[in-house]
Amino acid sequence: MASTRIDNGHGKDEMVHVQTNIDDMNPELCPYVGEKLMAAGAHDVYWIPIIMKKGRPGLLLNVLTRNSLLAAIETVIFEETTTLGLRYMKTDCKGLERYIEQVDTPWGAIAVKVGRHNGKVVQFSPEYADCEAAARNNGIPLKDVYEVARRSYVTE
Incomplete structure (x- = not known):
């Protein structure tokens, strides 16, 4: 099985955790804002409901x-x-070595994201977009595609 290493970027530049409370914005905008932040170089974006x-x-x-991308993140x-x-908040991050591996399923190849620690696989997950496409294109439940992709990774 061929692997493609993913660079998670942690450790190459000082990481920054940016936060803000928002109480007057339509929450339907959140997915769009999140996509724009990821496109600007964010490593992670998440929203938490709060009472202000x-x-x-x-x-x-x-x-x-990363600190070097802060200006673009602020702009978004x-x-x-x-x-x-x-x-x-300046922060330190530690990420697993990440790889993308392809598994064969009855509906075509599915990418699986694999996390390794000290060379040992400790986490793996089929890629959502591949599983969704296979489910839609073949008229089968998404959960079934996930299960087959997970089993295919374990058995290869």
Whole structure:
């Protein structure tokens, strides 16, 4: 089985965790904002529902990025959200060595993301987009594609 190593980027530059509370933005914008942040170089983007002062519901936006990409991340956040300010926390990250491996299934090849620690496989997961495409193209349940792809990885 051929492997393609993925560079997770941790350790090459100081990492920064950027946060902001948002209480006046339509939450339907969150996926779009997340996609733009990932395209700008974010390593991770996630939203947490929170209760803000005066009991208002809000969202806590969290972005992990390299320090060298901070200006691009700030631009996306300030242009695409309603926030007025950001918090920064310098952070250290440790990631597994990551690889993409292809497995054969009855519906074609599926990419599997594999995580190794000290050379040992400790985590693997079929890629969602490949599994979704196979399920849609073949009229089968997505969970079935995932299961077959996982089994195919284990047996190869």
